[in-house]
Amino acid sequence: MSDCLFCKIAAGEIPSDTLYEDELCYAFSDIAPQAPSHFLVIPKSHIASVSQIDRNNSALVAHIFEVIAKLTAEKGIGSYRVVSNIGEQAGQSVPHLHFHVLGGRDMTWPPG
Ligand code: 5GP
Numbered sequence: 001m002s003d004c005l006f007c008k009i010a011a012g013e014i015p016s017d018t019l020y021e022d023e024l025c026y027a028f029s030d031i032a033p034q035a036p037s038h039f040l041v042i043p044k045s046h047i048a049s050v051s052q053i054d055r056n057n058s059a060l061v062a063h064i065f066e067v068i069a070k071l072t073a074e075k076g077i078g079s080y081r082v083v084s085n086i087g088e089q090a091g092q093s094v095p096h097l098h099f100h101v102l103g104g105r106d107m108t109w110p111p112g
């Protein structure tokens with residue numbers, strides 16, 4: 001989508017700190033980290049949020065989780081949280097599917 005921030009980041013049109021990339025997804029450091037390790041994994045194709053996952057794109061989401069497992073293992077992050085905010089009330093500020101990966105500090109539950 002032409003006016004989507006994360007589509008532009010995935011396409012390299014807006015610079016970001018690349019952690020991993022393949023034909024399907026892109027991982028990069030969050031610009032405002034909320035934990036010692038905080039990165040985002042996004043599909044390269046535009047999907048608005050988890051609410052838009054269906055049988056046609058769910059394999060892509062499974063692939064993203066494989067990438068999360070690989071990246072955290074490579075970085076030695078053994079305990080972490082994967083978060084995806086859906087909609088404004090839950091705190092979604094960028095309407096392109098993304099999974100936050102947060103680690104390196106104690107976490108509280110429930111989330112705020
Ligand atoms: P959300 O609020 O939608 O769950 O998450 C969006 C995330 O994107 C936030 O954690 C925010 O810090 C991050 N973010 C917003 N704009 C940029 C940007 O231009 N570059 C990077 N690397 N992260 C961004």
Ligand code: ZN
Pocket residue numbers: 001004005006007008045046047095096
């Ligand atoms: Zn997008």
